[in-house]
Amino acid sequence: MIRGLQLEMRQSYAFVARNFNLMKRYWGWEAVWLAYSIANSLSVTFIGAGAGEITGESQIDTNFLITYLLIGTLVWRFLASIFNNISEMIAWERWEGTIEYTFMAPVRRFNQMLGQTIFAVVYSLLFTIVIGVVIAAFFDLDFSDADLVSATVILLVGSVSFVGIGVVASILPLLYPERGAQMTNIVQAVFLLVSGVYYPVSVLPDWLQFLARLSPATYVLEGMRAALLPGTAEQAPTTYVWPLLLMGLVMLPLGVWLFQRAEHYTKRTGKLKRNG
């Protein structure tokens, strides 16, 4: 029993250590990606700073707008990073051809995903904090009224759903080695569009608003804004925890289950093989 647990922990750790090593070996790319992300997020935040000049209105609360956009871009960076981390790993293993060895090992997919998730969450959190600290240095923002505990809870609960979505998205490169990785980018773009990252979802056409309600990111963003921009939200931040909890409980097991079905399919049709 204890030995079994130790074995499973070691297996999950194998994925954490492997991903950490890959990050280290590809540190050049990491640095480029970080710089790109900072520039990207910063330029979005400057839209808030420039809102007064753009519209000619002097009444605009620019600090509010900046904070609004900052929350949007940081939450999106975090969730997208988790999504990418999980979904790209399978694409990566297909490129390297290591997937046969990973799939041949006596590892339950759940333990594999657990290891991936631990790495993805820690990595994404650190990545986002760095971006946030850099951007915050450019502006004079006041978070003294912010409810940081609720914000953290919402973010972490929300990330569970995104792990599930990432697992589902990783099925695409599993089934279609070449096109699959491209398709996961489309999935990500749709979430960016419908989840109200930089605007309230109420400005979207009805049919997109319907999709917005299905996206966990929508609830994370609304909840984070309710927690960090108090006095502006209609509902308490905690009301957003429940839909996220529910979605996480459905999406994660569903993701793992779908993944196992896809794995079964690849073993039946011989799609895992690269050569040899």
Next chain:
Amino acid sequence: MKQIVSSTETAIIVNDVVKRFNAASEPWWWRLRGGRPAENGDHANGNGTIKARRGKELVTAVDHISFDVHRREIFGVLGPNGSGKSTLIRLLSTLLLPDAGTITIFGLDVVRDEMKVKRIINRVSVDAAFFKKLSPRENLLYGARLYGVSGREADRKAREILKRLGLRESSYNSPMEDMSRGMQQKVAIARAFLTQPVVLLLDEPTTGLDPRSKLEVEAFVNELRDVHGATIVITTHDMNEADSLCDRIAIVDDGKMVALDTPTGLKRMINRNGHEPSLEEVFMDLTGKELVEKDDLTDFELQKVLD
């Protein structure tokens, strides 16, 4: 891990196994709902004929193959390119699901008891797939941890194995992409040996190795069997290797088994009036891919060949 293994003397039973590629089937989303593959591979879609997927050719890579491998046996599988050797190894290693027939390893069914089978096997394949930017150490520790071997133990054993295979110490911590193919192959061999498998599946493990390294791998394989009691299935295109290493050899051609015997037994099968044939001659004879002489053909046959 050894306790899983029962005391039977038969390690592997391959029973009438069929594996086809490019067979038309229901769309995958139907499969996602949990549809089970048909039990009888000959009538997979009910009407007795199996169609190929559009634009593809139906390949029967393994065609009703049956054999047993004894415990602590080194069992060779020989055959021409594309005869189904690697497919057979993948079926044994749970990477492919058979369309028909069953495979058991120490009484465990490779499909039903997949996880238990995985614990006692490992495989080396001709393509040494690794994370190219990671070092052998990082790759091997990752692989070993998946089998529950601790990082420290894996590190110690990996150094020992690689040293014996003649891999330079300095290569151990630099990226795999800097290494030659043969060096990578040695790391691939270490990856499998590290987990001390009860059944070791070797798919052309020595292709690309220099003669000394080949001998070292052969010595390793023997040791794994003699000292650790492992059962080994090996494919190779090196007839001398097969001859000296294998207790018994199966020869497959076009997915079918054409012979199964000890090396000596195989040689006795073909008649070379007087002198003992080499295994290579046996191979040529049994796989029917004799070099076609132009003069042996009539004009009509020649035209057919050229078409």
